[in-house]
Amino acid sequence: MSLTSHSPTMTTLAPVTAGVSKRNGTLLEHRVLPGGEWDRLVSTFDGVCQEQLFAYASLRWPGVDLEPVLFSEGDKVLGGALVMLQRLPLGVATVALIKWGPFLAQSEGLDRDVVMERMIDTLVAEYASKRSMMVSIMSHAEAGEVNGMAAILAARGFKPGVGVKYPMRYVVDVSLDDTARLAAFSQKWRYNLRKAMKAGLAFETGAPGDIGRFMTLYRAMSERKLFPDYSGIDTLEGLMAMPDGTARPELFFVSQGDKTIAGAAIFTAGTTACYLYGATDDAALDLRAGYLLHWHIIGWLRDNTKARLYDLGGTDGFAGLHQFKSGMVGDAGHISPLPPTMNFASHWPAFAAGTAAYKGREMLTRGRDAVLTARLEMQKRLRRGARA
Structure with a gap:
């Protein structure tokens, strides 16, 4: 059925x-x-x-x-x-x-x-x-x-x-300059971002060949958190194998020294980019690595694609995800239900x-x-x- x-x-x-x-x-x-x-x-x-x-x-x-x-x-x-x-x-x-x-x-x-x-x-x-x-x-x-x-x-x-089951979707406006975008975040989101900026973390854009690096981080996170995963993560390797000139996703990473602590796979084609999959290790939470990661992703989308919006997806009912995503949407973008x-x-x-x-x-x-x-x-x- x-x-x-x-x-x-x-x-x-x-x-x-x-x-x-x-x-x-x-x-x-x-x-x-x-x-x-x-x-x-x-x-x-x-x-x-x-x-x-x-x-x-x-x-x-x-x-x-x-x-x-x-x-x-x-x-x-x-x-x-x-x-x-x-x-x-x-x-x-x-x-x-x-x-x-x-x-x-x-x-x-x-x-x-x-x-x-x-x-x-x-x-x-x-x-x-x-x-x-x-x-x-x-x-x-x-x-x-x-x-x-x-x-x-x-x-x-x-x-x-x-x-x-959880219809609300969180959509960020990525067309703003850095000053306007920073002002649009919630106060707590700005605080955590500034903490991350002082933590000595490095952001980088990955290549298709970095899929193994991302999947290693993702599998370790899944094993650690033991959460129900309906994300379709098994599609990512096939998507990253798409040829140049197609809507192949982009990979982004945050590192502390030589250690990768956060990563994201983002669909960047069209006028609405979409968060596909993300992964973090234990150190990422205290270092606020996710805040730095998404701050740079927003800037990258604005400067390198025709995207005007960035769809963060839903929360599956997790209060922590709601707080993070709603703070990122802030005063620019929208939080709206899927019909x-x-x-x-x-x-x-x-x-x-x-x-x-x-x-x-x-x-x-x-x-x-x-x-x-x-x-x-x-x-x-x-x-x-x-x-x-």
Whole structure:
């Protein structure tokens, strides 16, 4: 019943016939690209994110079919959507899931809402009407009281489904100069940053070959902290193996002398950068290494990319992460919820089967999380007992 299966089966692209969708007189062309070609092309798109990369999705969700759909009008490319096709048990229906898409090739010089509506219309025509699937779209968090993408989907007839357990996302404005950025941090964040600046730590940008250095730090942290890890860290080595000229992540490190004490893998393509994975050792907390690391990452993004925003992700309910991330957002940026998944089907059996699958997956996930959390807590107690 899983909508994002972790089975090892590799899948092939199902063919989609190039065509058009027509609604209120508008036309939109679309075609499916091979995975490698897709990743090279969309790496230059303003709206690209890691969830919309073939290299990421094929590793993160190996049990689904992937269809990278490119939208265009004449000679002008407008945007794209990586569609994940999850076939439900017994072949009762298929869900066409788009995570953090569709997305625009460029965000300036056009009516973004109109283009987005036309891409959604094309997806509905192809997957819901023509192929009798349920179309599910997971939108980005947006600043303001109303999520624009969710509003467009609702107006198109999409219905809200399940949401994530901890929906709040923390997004930093990286366009400010150092003085304005420092002033925007919370008072406590500035205090900890200044402490880190006086600790004799060194910041450096890594290279793709430093993946082993990062993973050594990450594995040591995981073993030490014993936390439930649903991050998809096993995708990072594949992402770092992407060729030059693609949306390959960047690695950043903070060291104390010859010892690496903190590191981060950051998705830097498009107008919104994204924190993917981070790791620290025991010394990093007292030295406030995470503050220095992110201070320099923000400056690097501003000076070396077209990113205007830096998405820090969520907190998974950890109060310490909320304090750290909300202080970094400060007065510039936003803390906003991810809207629930929005679903649409032209045929009621597909909608009923898809909705039931999501509900079943939610129940299974909650049970899995409870069992894993209890097991890790037991391991922590046994470790504390052994030390005593």
